[in-house]
Amino acid sequence: MSNTLGEIEIQILWNRLLSVVEEQAQTLVRTAFSTAAREAGDISAGVFDMKGRMLAQAVTGTPGHINSMARSVVHFLDAFPAATLKDGDILITNDPWKGTGHLFDLTVVTPIFLDGRAVALFASTTHVVDIGGLGVSAEGRQIYHEGLYIPLMYLAREGQMNDDLLGMVRANVREPIQVVGDIYALIACNEKGGTRLVEMMREFKLRDLELLGEEIITRSRRAMADVIAKLPQGSWSASMTIDGFEAPVTLAATLTIAGDRVLVDYTGTSGLSRYAINCPICYTDAYTAFGVKAALAPWIPNNTGTLDAVIVTAPENTIVNAPHPAAVYARSVIGHMLPDVVYGCLDQAMPDTVPAEGTSSLWNLSLLAGHGLTGSEGSAVRAFNVTTFHSGGAGARPKQDGLSATPFPSGVRNVPVEITEAITPLVVWKKEFRRGSGGPGRQRGGLGQRMEIENRDAAAFGIQARFERGEYPARGRSGGAPGGLGRLSLEQGGPLKVKGLQVIPAGDRLIVEMPGGGGYGDPFTRDPTLVARDVRYGLIEPEQAEADYGVILTASGEPDAAATKRRRGEAG
Known part of the structure; x- marks a missing residue:
């Protein structure tokens, strides 16, 4: 040739x-x-x-x-x-x-x-x-x-x-x-x-x-350069507080659009955790570059030429640049949050472009049983160790509602409950949308999920929890409200922590309520017919229609136009 x-x-x-x-x-x-x-x-x-x-x-x-x-x-x-x-x-x-x-x-x-x-x-x-x-x-x-x-x-x-x-x-x-x-x-x-x-x-x-x-x-590099060169030039900063493990974590970034490159610097981010939520710089780089590219040029092929357009820096010994020998198993807890921080910067440079914050970090259920782990003694207890992938709601977008039970930014698929039930003694009694968990907005945030899980062997089992949005919800954007907080609990007992090994006693059920995504825009500007539809479909509680959206429904479930205008304070 x-x-x-x-x-x-x-x-x-x-x-x-x-x-x-x-x-x-x-x-x-x-x-x-x-x-x-x-x-x-x-x-x-x-x-x-x-x-x-x-x-x-x-x-x-x-x-x-x-x-x-x-x-x-x-x-x-x-x-x-x-x-x-x-x-x-x-x-x-x-x-x-x-x-x-x-x-x-x-x-x-x-x-x-x-x-x-x-x-x-x-x-x-x-x-x-x-x-x-x-x-x-x-x-x-x-x-x-x-x-x-x-x-x-x-x-x-x-x-x-x-x-x-x-x-x-x-x-x-x-x-x-x-x-x-x-x-x-x-x-x-x-x-x-x-x-x-x-x-x-x-x-x-x-x-x-x-x-x-x-x-x-x-x-690919030239295509990225052409896109970036047309953007506003300058620097913008944003930060976000998340649950962390032993203490809340601040993720801070300054994004600079300079010529044909985007630079993201994480100076101001919290230091290392004592636990395994630290993130090596390679993973920080990976999700930062993805967040930038997804917002600016999703149609350009992803390869070295594309990735070279995004330069990521972070001070060493911060939670986003953890050196050896830091514990890093749950680095995704931090890494999956980084596109939300990047979007906090880009929203200032490019309004009405990026989504609201979402659940972001996965709510994967790592479930197990065995001697020394769940209080079970002896070899009669059936041991198992499985991770089943699930997610909360994504943030609302400028012109569309957030995706429910959808893992952005990771993109992994949910694992069917039948698979988990086939390879373990677990049974999933319920898996459904968590009503009302999506943040109110002109565009509603995506809904989380609610699951109920039990060990059909009538034995204790455990969950290795490593979840976020249990204390700090996904924030809305442009006037949108935050999504619902995530929760772990026992059916017959009280709440569980969202991080660490938790034991579900024999005969009890684990209740998992996953967070929702933030809303986008003023909720009182949402189309009343969409609010009525959400109530009809069971996506929001009926009382939320009025409290969060200012929509008054008739006995038949349709919006009452006159009453809604008065509730929203709209002129005649």
């Missing part, structure tokens, strides 16, 4: 490359053992050039995994230079500072060869069900409490598996079949991506990806 690529060739090759990485991701989903990958899609997959630059990512996956993995491959190449890699080599790590932020994410990198020459790297990540240590707990004090730490190393050399490493994994985790199964799924998905890439390169007579890669990155 010539040393240039025509426009049609570039578009064909780009579309083909997207299909390659999506098949890579789907292979991981279809072969994974854990529900995090199979059901929730808590993964990432992508193809990189031999300089470690991400060229394309799969649609399937989360921003935290994808954007931090996009930077991690460079660390692999620093430790294992491209010239030293051989066909059949596979690399692995779960280093939180060189991977995707905590030990529960395994990242696997595979070099791909064409006619004896390395032409690309495929990388993939998945969240495993267990990695030892304290388990899925936010109560660790150092990284050493949190499980098996795998430095950058070979998982295979020239096709020979590192059985010593796999033996270490099996000896350290509570679910060895699932975890080792997921490692092989990571291997399989990279191999499938490599196979499809080689087929593509042979079909189009490509010796390498240098020309195509340069076009992809250059075009």
Whole structure:
């Protein structure tokens, strides 16, 4: 092939490359053992050039995994230079500072060869069900409490598996079949991506990806630069207080739009926590870049060229730039909040563009039972360890209501309750929208969920809680009201804390009430017919129609126009 690529060739090759990485991701989903990958899609997959630059990512996956993995491959190449890699080599790590932020994410990198020459790297990540240590707990004090730490190393050399490493994994985790199964799924998905890439390169007579890669990155970077250059230039600051663990946490940011780049600096953010809600800078970078791009240019492909347009800085020893050996298991508690902080800045620069605050951090239910964990003694108690993915409401948007029970910014899927019930002795008695939890506004915030869960073995079970919005709600924007606070409680007892290991006694039920998203705009300007619809559909309490929205309903449930005008104080 010539040393240039025509426009049609570039578009064909780009579309083909997207299909390659999506098949890579789907292979991981279809072969994974854990529900995090199979059901929730808590993964990432992508193809990189031999300089470690991400060229394309799969649609399937989360921003935290994808954007931090996009930077991690460079660390692999620093430790294992491209010239030293051989066909059949596979690399692995779960280093939180060189991977995707905590030990529960395994990242696997595979070099791909064409006619004896390395032409690309495929990388993939998945969240495993267990990695030892304290388990899925936010109560660790150092990284050493949190499980098996795998430095950058070979998982295979020239096709020979590192059985010593796999033996270490099996000896350290509570679910060895699932975890080792997921490692092989990571291997399989990279191999499938490599196979499809080689087929593509042979079909189009490509010796390498240098020309195509340069076009992809250059075009993406230029497209981002064009968008940013048209924005208001300057700096804007915002902050948000969230629950934290031992004390409330302040997340503060200054966003600067300068020329063709967006700079986000987290000076003013709280210092390190004693517990495992600290966030490595790689994860901070990942969700900050996602928040900026989602607001400014969601249509531009996500790759190294795009990510290079967003520069993230944070003082070390803050909760968003935690150094080794800080405990970081629940780093998503902080990371998922960062787009909301970024949007607090962007709302000043670009009014009527970004949504109100949402639940943001996931309300994943990490449920377990076993000796020493839930007060159960002996081997007769059925032990289990499962994380089932769920979420509260998203913030209202300038022209649309917030999405209910939708995980923004993470994008993971909810795990069906039938899956959880099939692999554990748990039963989910209720899973429904939490009426009235969406923040009032011209556009209403998204609703959270309400769930009731019990152990059908009539034994105690536990929840490793690591939730936010239990004390500080998602704030509304432009006059919108905050969303409802989240709560944990027992059906027969009192409230539970939203962080830490909580035990549900035998015969009792866990009640989970997830937060709602903030509203957007003055609630008294909401279309009365929409308020009446929300009451009819059971999305808000009838009394909220008048109290929060100033809408008076007739006996038939329709808005009383005259009474509503008087209640809202509108002129004649």
